Amino acid sequence: MHIDPWTSDSIKDYSELKKEFGIEELPEISEEIPNSHLMFKREIVFGHRDFDKVIDAIKKGDEFSAMSGFVPSGEPHLGHKMVMDQLIWLQALGGTVFVSVADMEAFAARNIPRDKAKKIGRDYLLSLIALGLKEKGSYFYNQSEEKDLEDLAFELSNNINMAELNSIYGFEGNVSLAQMYSTAIQSADILYPQTEKFGGPKPVVVPAGTDQDPHMRLVRDVSNRVRLxxxxxxxxxxxxxxxxxxxxxxxxxxxxxxxxxxxxxxxxxxxxxxxxxxxxxxxxxxxxxxxQGGYGFIQPSSTYHRFMSGLTGGKMSSSVEESYISLLDDPEEAEEKVMNAKTGGRSTLSKQKEEGGQPEKCSVYELFFYHLLEDEDEVEEIYDNCVQGERLCGTCKQEAADYLKSFLEEHKSKREEAKEELDKYM
Known part of the structure; x- marks a missing residue:
């Protein structure tokens, strides 16, 4: 199995993924931590590396951080919201949240000019604030403007070699030096909260999709290599x-x-x-x-969530606008996308009533399951009624569209308010 942060956006077999890359089964978070997030309850977050360290820090009231970087290559969408929701939850549990606008990686891997990447990156940060991240306990930055980060990346790069990058990322001969170096910048992002500037070593967790695991494997190895x-x-x-x-x-x-x-x-x-x-x-x-002048890094932790399906069927793709809901979508446009979405319904009304639908193959049901409904009984009722043929696709589509329209209208308003606050987070 091959996964990398730039081309992987769907996984067929999560069990095989965990087995091949050594991702651990997720502990019963709901039993360990009060107010467990629904992504853990519903096993949308399905695995981890060393998350036990963070759970232990939460239970003891010790210092910990959560970190994520966003590559500003397009509009923030519901896939990004999955990470944002976890960051907000972790902040509420006492963590300090670090957010990187990966303008250097955007230039190296996607040829997006850094000034443009920073501008796009503001949309991600505004959505994160609008969703509920607080100023206290937050630190936002652009990679290219953080001198201490670049110094750390340079030191880390002295402990990374070409053979390792080829093994982890599958780099081929046409990969630029800038893209290779961006992996060291990513490692620096993840270790940055543990530097002296922010109080020294502490548990750090990175909520991520499985496509980001190569970054985690590299940084966990490098964090050990730079120890004395x-x-x-x-x-x-x-x-x-x-x-x-x-x-x-x-x-x-x-x-x-x-x-x-x-x-x-x-x-x-x-x-x-x-x-x-x-x-x-x-x-x-x-x-x-x-x-003695060392870093004393604690190996960073990570959690992994499943990918959402695209609204048009198959994988969600940033290059296919109809396949995803952007957090910047006009509510009417979002409604149209949902009403045209591929579902798990049967080919005819009579078959739907006779055989029932297939919510596990339905992108609209995923909207309820991943984002729109917090009440477990409501989600279960939609599922049961669907498989029993008692609920039709049109009903689900309209309900999901109504929820989304209401959410996007409120989100748009809160983003406007966030524009007045953003500079305080940087």
Whole structure:
């Protein structure tokens, strides 16, 4: 299976995806966190990498961040709203939200001039504010205007090689150097919340579609490579291996760890017998690393949501305007798209009543399931009535269109209000 952030926008088998790329099953979030988001309850978010770290921080009231970048190549649409909704939810749970307008990636991968990308990017940011993201606990930026980010990307790129990029992204000979370098910028985006500028290491989660997983695999590897120490454990001891530190630094660190267990210093590592508190040892390692000029990064986490189907059938495509609902659509235009959408209905009215519809193949039902209805009983009733032949496609289309028109009218009004606030978020 091949996935990449620039050409993948549909997945046929999510089970195979998880198996091949090592994406973990999602824990029962609703049992772990109060006010679980409906995307988790309905398993629209289906997998994760290390999200347990963020859950733990939420439960303890510890600091954590959520981060996402938007490549401004077209209008923000309901697919982007899935990420925005998660960012707003995570902020409400105590997280600081970082949002990058990926103008450098837009230029490198899609040849969109950076000034144009920044202008398009404002539409994404305005929609995010209109949907409910608060100024307090938010940090918006354009990639090309963040000098500290570019410095971090340059340092990270020293730990990335061509063979790795080819393996992860499937790059071929015609890929530009700029597009290759944009992968380091993406890694810097994800690690940026953990830099000294924003208070140092902390759990960070990136809500994403599965097409973004290559970025996550790269940044998780790179975040380890730039560490000064590697912490390992087995049943009887913890081992702190030096990646850059010298013997004198190891001896100095051993003294700091003296209360953590019986420590022994070797040429390139420290062993701690019968360690007492693993979390405390990892914390002390990061703190010492920061004192020595390192980063002490915690491997970033991610969650993955399913792709929505296109309204015209098959995949949703930014190049086919009728296949998606833009957050900038005129409400009447959105209604027309929904009324013309492909459904899971049968070919004739009599067959629909006799055999029932197929909501699992219906783009209109997905609108209810992903975005329009929060009430579980209402969603279940639509599903059951459809498969029993008691609900016709025209009814669903009109109801979905009415919900969307109301949402877009309100969203348009809130976007106008957000224009007065945007600069405060940057």
């Amino acid at each position: 120490f590697k912490v390992e454990k087995n049943d009887s001891k913890m081992i702190i291996r030096s990646k850059e530190a010298n013997k004198d630094q190891l001896i100095e660190f051993k003294d700091i760890l003296s209360n953590s267990g019986d420590c022994s210093v070797f040429e390139e590592h420290i062993e701690i017998e019968e360690y007492r508190d693993e979390e405390e040892i990892r914390k002390k390692t990061r703190e010492f690393e920061l004192d």
